[in-house]
Amino acid sequence: MIASYLLAAGSNLFIPRRDPERPIAGLRPGAMVRNFIVSLRSLYSDPDARFSLIGTSIFWGSGVTLRLLLFAWVPLALSITNNQLPSSLMGIMSLGIVLGAAFAGAWISLETTNRVLIGGMLLGPVILSLATVNHFTTRPC
Numbered sequence: 001m002i003a004s005y006l007l008a009a010g011s012n013l014f015i016p017r018r019d020p021e022r023p024i025a026g027l028r029p030g031a032m033v034r035n036f037i038v039s040l041r042s043l044y045s046d047p048d049a050r051f052s053l054i055g056t057s058i059f060w061g062s063g064v065t066l067r068l069l070l071f072a073w074v075p076l077a078l079s080i081t082n083n084q085l086p087s088s089l090m091g092i093m094s095l096g097i098v099l100g101a102a103f104a105g106a107w108i109s110l111e112t113t114n115r116v117l118i119g120g121m122l123l124g125p126v127i128l129s130l131a132t133v134n135h136f137t138t139r140p141c
Contacts, residue, residue, distance in 0.1 A: 058120060058124070070089055070090050071090075077133065
């Protein structure tokens with residue numbers, strides 16, 4: 001794991017430096033918040049950008065919720081006493097989140113976001129339905 005972090009940090013050194021498009025006028029929190037609100041209003045005024053922002057927020061919010069469930073709720077609800085199973089589930093879920101984000105970025109453009117609307121809307125109820133699980137069984141595939 002440490003080697004992966006070191007490799008990632010080292011690879012950042014090869015990213016070419018560029019001048020900022022708009023230099024930062026300062027680190028005044030009030031001005032930064034106002035600038036953020038203006039930018040957010042601009043993005044939300046475009047229907048496609050608004051849809052993309054909401055969909056991305058739901059995707060990452062669902063991923064965070066599932067990770068929290070794995071840490072707090074799954075061991076209690078499934079009476080798991082070891083750390084190995086939740087760790088394995090966390091690794092598999094993290095891999096799924098990363099692969100899902102990569103596939104979404106590769107396959108879904110801003111012009112084709114409407115084709116994933118149904119899947120995105122089903123994401124919430126599917127995650128809510130996971131709260132009804134109260135036992136864990138292992139079966140061969």
